[in-house]
Every structure is written in structure tokens, then in C-alpha cells.
Amino acid sequence: MRRKGSSFHQLRKRIPLDILEKARGTSLAVPVGGEIFHMVVGENASEITISLRTRDPREAKERQAVALAYLDSVWQALREGPKRLTQKQIAALAGEAYRELVASFEDNPGSPETWKQIVQLQIKSMAPDARERWFGPTVDLILAKHRLVVDKDSRSALISAVGVSVSQASVRLAQNAGGDYSPDTVVTRFPPLELSREAKSAKPLPKGSQTITGLAEGWWRENKMAGRAVSTHEAYQRVAQQLSEFLGHDDARAVTEDDIIAFKDHRLSQGVSLKTIGGGDISGIRQLYAWGIANRKVSHNPAEGVKVAKVKKKRTRDPGFTDEEAVAILSDAFHHKRTGKASAHLSNARRWVPWLCAYSGARIGEMVQLRKQDLRQENGLWIIRITPEAGTVKDGEYRDVPLHPHLVEQGFPEFVSKAANGHLFMKVFGDTEKAQRGAWRTTKNRVRDFVREIVTDPEVAPNHAWRHRFMTLGRNLGISRDVRFSITGHDTDAEGDDYGIATNEAKAAALAKYPRYEVKPLDRARQRVSEPVELPQLTE
Template sequence: MKRPDSRFAQFDKRIPADVRALAVGRTLAIPVGAETVLITVTPRMAAIRLSLRTSDPSEVQARQGQVCAYLAATWAALRSHRPVTLSRRQANALAGDLYRGWANEDRGRTLAMTLTAGQWVQDRSTADEEREAFAGQVAKLEGADPESLEPLLGPLVDRLLLRRGFASITAETRADLLDAFAMALRDAFASRARNADGDYSPDPKAARFPDWEPPSPSPEAAPKTSLTGLVDGWWAERKAAGLKPSTHESYRQSMAAFVAFLKHDDASRVTVEDVIAFKDHRLRTINPRTGKPISPKTVKDSDISGLKAIFGWAVANRRMATNPAKDVTLKLGKPLKVRSQGFTDDEARAILKAALTYRRGEQEMAQTAAAKRWVPWLAAYTGARVGELAQLRKQDLRREGAHWVIRITPEAGTVKTNEARDVVLHPHLVEQGFPEFVLAAPPGHLFLRLGVLGDVAGPRQGVKNRLAEFARAIVPDPNVAPNHGWRHRFKTVGIEAGIGERVLDAIQGHAPRTTGGSYGEVTVKAVAAGIERLPWIDCLR
């Protein structure tokens, strides 16, 4: 939803009645993008309300799913009333999460913090004050007993337990956790104090934390099979088989929406009628990005397909007896086609002219500005997917004989076919100076900045969104996709230029249509001959 005093989208979701009393007094650490928002549930609070801290429609949808998934897991944890007993090894594994979060600087020199009631408050700025602050935190934690640690670390313990799916633990386990957390923070603060002195050598204590292993279920109280847990199990197997992370994200969001619709997370309670009702509910749901109902294609290809795949995996792995989504269908009508799916010549020239003359915005990242300058031209002359171009790296350009060649490879991020391919640059791109731009660029990705954990998917999607907005501002026609329109246009222009079908497919990364089409290779020489047939695009006339 939107608030009149903010351009950011707002999240607003009711707290389920059966967990509301259990949630009161707890502080939830809700993930919102790369940040964490702390919300304490009060007796008068009927819903969880927070800013999603973005106005980008695609990012809003992703963050909405992220928050929904967290809340679904939290409510499921609260519904499990039996106190959990953790071993000392498990307590130290949880403490390791805390240590890793505070042992090292990850964004240059971070200002010192004072720990009070489970929250840090920034109160110093100089290096000397920072060193003294962390040394003071170590002293505060030295020799403290569980009773004095509870007000200081108790909120941290609760938040990390909820993240692991536990709402209640035994008194003995809580004492072990408080002790383990205090020791982990002492080590972390000591490491930060060394950093302030200029010592960045590896901390030998960092290796003492074991990997997390969840407690084994007791025979008398075997836990239910959770729907969110099924997604994790399915993904662990499919990830190893090379499935795209985008599919996982889509299916994970669909399952989170399903759990929210059911108001429970128990796979054993799901019926065919539940899936059908969910399908009908999704068809009535308004898409916050468009203000219109979610498209039947999205419901079929994301929601129903996702549930079918995950439940099918659960049946095959003896996690469920039957697949309640197996026979649920949704027939789609043939969409109206009122124009070509590719850009017209005039539309292409208008976008390319804007790209050719683009100048970096005042607060815009250099990589984003470079993407707006070069990616539309690369898409026009290669027909590649915009995401494939957005993840290009400096090392993906090479000279081969008389030709400049870019390699589109899954090593740079992701490629739909999971196969690398070489595409020769059109002479017009060479004349404009693209090779010189690449050679002068620093090592790594040309058009994006890697995420905090080195991931490409999120930043690549951000670049794609910016490019879509850039093109949509010039070509507002909703009947042509602002990024994918280049691929359709390239095929049209290639056919007109007399480029062979197999060469066109090889350039664009389309799979061969027949078994025979997979024999032999389309060489750089063959690709160059095809690319040279493409007419130059004069966008300045």
C-alpha cells in the first residue's frame, strides 16, 4: 500500500489471531532488502506495518515476499509451544552468527556502538574512541552472570532463536545461550578493538564456532512438515541440478503467499480445495505495481506450477502422501496481439539516440550510467537478453583476429541455456568505442556492482529495472516489452538481412529446433559473417 507522506511502498499485514498473544513483547528482526527492521509487538498492535524502503515495483514485490516469508516462519515458530533444548554445540553455533556480524568491518571503518538492552546505539566517531568503546564492551561482558546478561543480551537471543524457528527454549538452554553470546561478543569486540589499532590479521578465534545443526526431533513429539521447509528441501536438490535462482525466488514467494492465505504452515493439512481456493484468491489479488489483478499467466506459471513442483518433490521424498496441486489447472486465453513484439525502427532509433547522448545523473552509480549508454546498443546489435549483457565483465571481451568478441557466459552470473556463447561485435559498436570503454574499465563487472555477499542476481535485476525504466520513458507503448523488445527486433532485422536461422539462433542463444541442429558448431567466423550483414543504425537523422 502507499502512504500519502512517503514515496516508498508500505507493508501492512494482520497478525494472525492465534499467535497475537504469543507475539506481544517480542522484537521481530524483519529483513527488508539488505537491511533489518526491528519491530516490537505491543498489546494494541493488530498488524505488522513497515516501510519497504523502495518505490521500484519489482523490488517492492521481492521485498513483500521476503517479509511475508519471515513472518510466516515466525508465526509457525510461535505456534510450537514445546520448549526446545539445544546442546552447547548448537548454542555456540548460534553465537557464531553474532560473532561474524560484529567481528570485522565490512564497509570501511564502522563507528563504535554501545550495547544496551540488545540494541546498539552509535555514540563515538574517532578511532581512539572506537577502540576504547569496544574495549569497554569487553569489560562489561567479562565475568557477567546469566541474571545480569539477560537484560543486555536477552533480546538478541530471542531474535536469533526466532530466525532459526524457535520461540521457546528451556531455562538450561537459555543460560547456555547467554553465556555463549557473551563470549562471542567479547571475542568480536576484541577483534574490532584490534582493527581500530590497525591490526587486521585473521582472528584465530573465528574458527571455533561449529556449523549449525538443528536439534533432532524427539520421537514423542515429531514436528510437522512445514510448507516453508519443503521449499528449502526442494531447492537444495534443484540447486545442485543447476536450476536458476530466479525460479527458486518465484516459487518461494508463491509458497509464502500460500502460507499467508492458509494461515498455517502445516503441509499435512493442505487439501486440493485449499489449492483451488488459493488459485481463485490470487486471481482476485491486485498487483501493487500495476493496480490491476494479477495476470492468469502469473498465477499459472508461478503459483500453480511452483506448488506442483514442490509438492511433487515432497511426495517423491516421502514428505507428503499426495500432491494436492497435481490436478489443479488454469486455462489461459490467447492474448490479443495488436502490434509486433519488437521495437519499430523509429522506436529503436529513439532509444539508441537517448543512450548515445546519455549523461550520468548527479547521484547515479557509474555502472548504471554505463549500462544506459551501452546496453541498448549491445542489445540492438547482438539480440542478447538484457540480463546477459548487464552482467558482462571486462574479461568477457577479447580480440580474435580481425574481430572483437564478447563471451556471454554463466560464469558471469546466469545464462538461460547454461551455455556460454561468443558474439562478434558489430563494426558500429567498435566505431563508437565500446572496446576502448571495456579496456579502460577496472577489472570485474562493467555495468553492476556486486552485492554484499558477492551475489550478482540482485544487482543484475536492479540494472535491468533501470534499463526498462529508461526505455519505457521513451517508448511508453505497454504492448512492447522495454527490454525484451530488442530480441524480437534483432530476429526480424536478421531475417531481413538474410542471416541463416541457425546462425541467428546461435547469436541469440536460442536452443536448436531439431536434433540435427545440435550437430556441428557455429564458429566465430560464421557469426562475424552474419553480424556484418546487419545494417548500421543511424539514430541521429
């Protein structure tokens, strides 16, 4: 709202009745637009009134969300009692004061004498009331930044620690002013801040609030009906949970652009790749908030302006399997036999999935989810149907792929006819979507591992190397683009290709042109073709 006589937006918030008496007389340090608004709740107050110090309605909403999140943490602390900081947490928070002061002045610190005088003044200000005047506002700013409400002993100890760290920072700046920019040995003494969820005084959000994780669920309720992939929902759900845990709260309206940047830096510090952060994390958050704005769940998108550097990947070889690699993988698969306690479905996957991918250019995930009913004979042709009814298909559309004659000769139709109803290469425990996704991921990873036992070159991605090779061979054989794309499920982006279809007969004729793979003898099938490399689990 706006206060009469002022063009600035204003926040008015009622104090909850259950803590009204406790709140009166409480000192507050409310974050407003990067600054801290200090106030004491009056003895007769029943609400909090704060100027948001902006005329911009959108900016006012963002500042309101941050201020409300802080006030909610104060109310919860009053219900539960303030939290006590550990000595390590106090040292970490004091370190923030040190780094902030040094960073603010180190480029142009002025004269050494100025900082020496400041140090002397700080030494003289050792009385409790003097320390409060000097360092109390800084402590309140640090606590408000982390939405911390602490007990009196913790605050007093933190004021003393900040006093010491500010004196140390002044000494450092005096050195800088004298031209000494040697490595800072003091800053390494401060530990990183680690806060438990309890220390952050988290509480259930007020009725009507929108959670970060709730954005992911709301997005999925709508987009599931629109046919979006389960893997996309899993990715969005995962990053929403990670962001919520990193921030220590689940209030979607309280998230700022600075929070997203801090989250990006956090993910970088974990060793996560730029590709994952930019194309997965930040992109996912941006999409969830875009949905939230469109559905009036939130009023701003904190990820909108956050950028992540794009990686220019250096390629040193063809992304598809070479002739030698392809033959080595398929020879190993051809000779594979189930042994010991090995599961039947994973053994069958190792035997058949590489061959199915080699002769179709399909993704590993599309092949491992094949069911018995997905193979049929029609007009003398054996045809596989790749369909979202069986599991994940990237574009959400089915496609028919005739079997290459070599697969028929090897007995794949007979293998399918003898199999039990349901999935050929997956053992699903339970009838839930989650159970099926877990089984699908397990089989896909195991097939990837089988391939990596033979081809260990990290420049080759097992999930797409067959697709690259299939397309390359198709070009060399003169197979038309629309037929190749119809087999592999690629989108042509050409309007003319939307007219008419590539028939199964046309696709079968094209596949018959692909040369047969001649397998190695059993004693040579397990030969490696490159150096070993350790890879993370395949995810989507």
C-alpha cells in the same frame, strides 16, 4: 491403521504429556473428509482415535494430515490458552454461516411457509441450552474449518451471532421461495474474515513434519547442483511463503486441493494476472510437491488437479521495436552523459546496454551482468562471452557473440579496457549471491525504465523487443536459422543442429550484414514515440 472388524482406515494420535490433564474433557470438532467428527476427550484417555471413513490409502493420508493439523492447533491452544475473538471476527464468521445456508438452498428453496416456520422455531429457541443444540454444531464446523480454538466467551458470542445470521438466512430463503431474487442487502453487512497468526494458534511443527517453505529449500539444494536458475528458486521460494502465510500454517502435508483453489481465488482478488497465477504460482506449487513426492517428503500433490484459465493474448502489433522506436532508443543512449549524482555504472548501462542488445538480440539481463573479462579479442574479432559464471543465463549455457563493427567503432572495447575489474554495469555491495541478484535486478529495471521513457507502448516488452527485432531482421537478411539461434541463445529443437557448431567467424559474418543504426541529432534524441504507460517492476 485399520481397526479390527472394519475396512476403514483409522487415526490414532497420542495426546502430548505436557497437556494431557488439560485435554481431558475437551470438546473436539475434528475435520474428516469435509465433515466434522464431534467427540469429547475421555477422563482417562491418553490418545485420540478417529475413523477416517475411507478405504482409499491415499485419501486416508490426506484426511489424516488435515485432522492432525487440527489436533496440533488444539494442543497448542491448551498450552497457550484459548484465543479471544474480536467483534469483527465474530461477525465475519457468522457471515460464513449465512452464506453457506443461503447457497445451499437458494436454487430450490421449497415453500415460503417452511422457512417462516423455521424462523419462528429459531426465535423460540433463545435459551442457552437450546442455542447450543441448534447452532453449536455449526459453530464448531466453522471454527474447525479455520483451525480456531477460542475461549468460552468467544464461542458463546459466536453461537448467538450465528443464530441471528441463520434466522436472517431463513428470511432470505423465504423470499427466494416466494420468487423474490432481488439483490441481497444482508450479506454485504458481514465483513471479510481477518485472522492474525496468533489467532490461529500456530506452533512449530512436530519433529519429522514437512513444511511448505521447506519444500522450496529442499528442491533448491538438489536443483542448484543440477544447474537450475536462481530466478526459479526465488519464484518457488516466494510462492511457498505466500501460500504458507495465506493458510496460516506451514504444514505441507495438511494442504488440500481446496486450499490451493482458495489460494488461487485469493491471488485473483489481489488483481494478480491469470498468467502469473497459472504459470507461476500454481505451477511452482505443483513442481515443489512433485519433488516432495519423489523424495518421500509428502504423499500427495494438492495442486495437481487445480487448473487456471489460459489467457488468449490479443496482439495488435509486432512485438519487436519498429525502425522509429529502435532509432529513438539508440539515439538517446548514444547521447547519454552522466550528470549530477547519477551513478557511473547505471549511466554506463544506459549508454551501452541498448546498443549491445540491438546488435546481438540478447536479453537485457544477460547484458547488464557483463564483466570486464567477458570481452576478448580473438583472430581479429572482438567477442563477448555470455556465461552463467557472470549471473543468470536462461538455458544455463555460455555462448560467444562477436561485436558488431559499429560497436567497435563507437569505442566499446576501449570503454571495457578502461573499466575496473568485475561487472561493467552493476555495483554489487557485498560478496553474497543475494547481493549480486539485487544489483542485477536494479540495473535491469533501470535500463527497462530508460527504454520506457522513449517507447511507452504497452504492447512492447523492453526485455524481448530487441530479440524479436533481431530475429526478424535476420530472416530478412537470409541469415541461416542455426547461426541466428547460436547468436541469440535460442534452442532450435532440431536434432541436426546439434551436429557441428556455428563458429565465431560465421557469426561475425552474419552480424556484419545487419545494417547500422543512424542516430538522431542530440536535440531530437529524446523524442517519445507513443503514449506513456505505468508498468510494474520487471521481475523474473
